[in-house]
Amino acid sequence: MQLHHLTAHQLHDMLVSKQISAEELTRAVFERIEQVEDKIRAYITLTKEQALELARQVDRARLAGEVLPTLAGIPLAVKDNMCTKGVRTTCASKILYNYTPPYDATVIEHLNQARTVMVGKTNMDEFAMGSSCENSAFFTTCNPWDNARVPGGSSGGSAAAVAAGETILALGSDTGGSIRQPASFCGVVGMKPTYGAVSRYGLVAYASSLDQIGPLARDVTDCAMMLNVICGHDPLDSTSAPYAVPDYTAFLTGDIKGVKIGVPREYLGEGIDPAVREVIQKAIETYTGLGAVVEETTLPHTEYALPAYYIIAPAEASSNLARYDGVRYGYRAAEAEDMVDMFMQTRSEGFGSEVKRRIMLGTYALSAGYYDAYYNQALKVRTLIKADFDRAFKQFDLLLGPTAPVTAFKRGEKVDDPLQMYMVDICTLAINLAGIPAISIPAGMVDKLPVGLQLIGRPFGEGDILRAAYAFEQHTDHHRMLPE
């Protein structure tokens, strides 16, 4: 198989045994990018010269006999909402089209220390608001399995790049499903860690109580290796959790005998495509066959996750995005009479329509007279949603369901109807509201399009999730499928 389709752990072995050099690997990935990027359009910015230089440094260090970290020399794509020192970071927005961060996000520092090789910054929905990458201010990314379809969103560029062989690993961010849903649509592995497990310092904020950075990869082992690098307490993020990070690869035993898995009936009910449901039923059979105990359960407040999310996330966004005022960085409208006029023109010209819609919605929900009815009520419902999960995890080690109710849809199909677009995230939103970890792994195909299986765990239960995901992967071939 070609280098660009291998996993990080396979490539690590080849690098260590000197079958290949990091420079050869980086060149192979850029050759692949040149071959397919015209069609896929996963990247906003490519950093080829910098990547080749980093790769050569890794090669020199290895030749000099240095013992290098596991991910040394492995190509990495980064969603364009994470600050990279000296490399443009746009959030796929006109308002940040020229922003070059003077510092690295903490995750980037970790990955630099691990000596990964960043190949570029990936396309996304503007400010991570969207489920299809169609809200990018620059261009739309295509799904590698069918170019007429969306890659999902908002981390669609990162998911498409992994699926198309345009990188080996990628970083995404997940506020309501933005790692897991594109992973599902593109047939790759994507994980949202527990809130607070990965530092958000240097991640451009959308909804701060929900945002979390996580990995996109070809298989569960790569995902675990990346978690080992990016997790951990960071004094620069006051919401970063002080906890001891385990070696996540130690959970990849393949043994899940006696593990109790709950299947919330709400996740297989109304609104789920019957063909997707069938794939999930087969996955349940696989788990039963492996000795897990699978039973039905219930998360009774599931239907309230979407409305609660679409108050809380826009409310936080309306506050977070107040900083884009044309004063300190980014776009500034040219002709303004005074300061307030400059704010208004800059923001109106700089933000796209979905971002404005969510700012308006959030501002409304927080405004005098509506705060209690909308925002405060949504926060109380969030408590009930979290309590549903707490209750379920008293009985079960993990919960299982589809990642998305459908497979990748056609470009343009949902752009005019925001509510229809929001519905694509019904299986993922509640997990962000509860702050718990979840993974999406390839579980099968429907009409030549990938379907993702979602496994949900207790707070800081990433290890249990990875154990079950790995066991599934060991007994299936779905993660080995490649788009043409």
Add this chain to the structure above:
Amino acid sequence: MISIKDVEHVALLARLSLTEDEKQVYGKQLSDILENVRKLQDLNTEGVPPTAHVLDLQNVFREDRLGEHMPVDQVLANAPDRQDNFFKVPKIM
């Protein structure tokens, strides 16, 4: 139902200036979304505390000590307009 007047008020609060077309479209779309969100009101949440945040962290302080900071030129490197060591903006009054 959100009126055009509501849309204009919210847009002003959010420092957005909207075209007449945008006001119409947002008025309709926000009404649809809020209609869907109204479902939250069906739930009895008496005595339920709000969750603004899922972690049990409170008052995360650091020591009050001078740290390293970025050189001024680096801070101002992305400024749309500057004068000396300041961000330059249009007249305020």
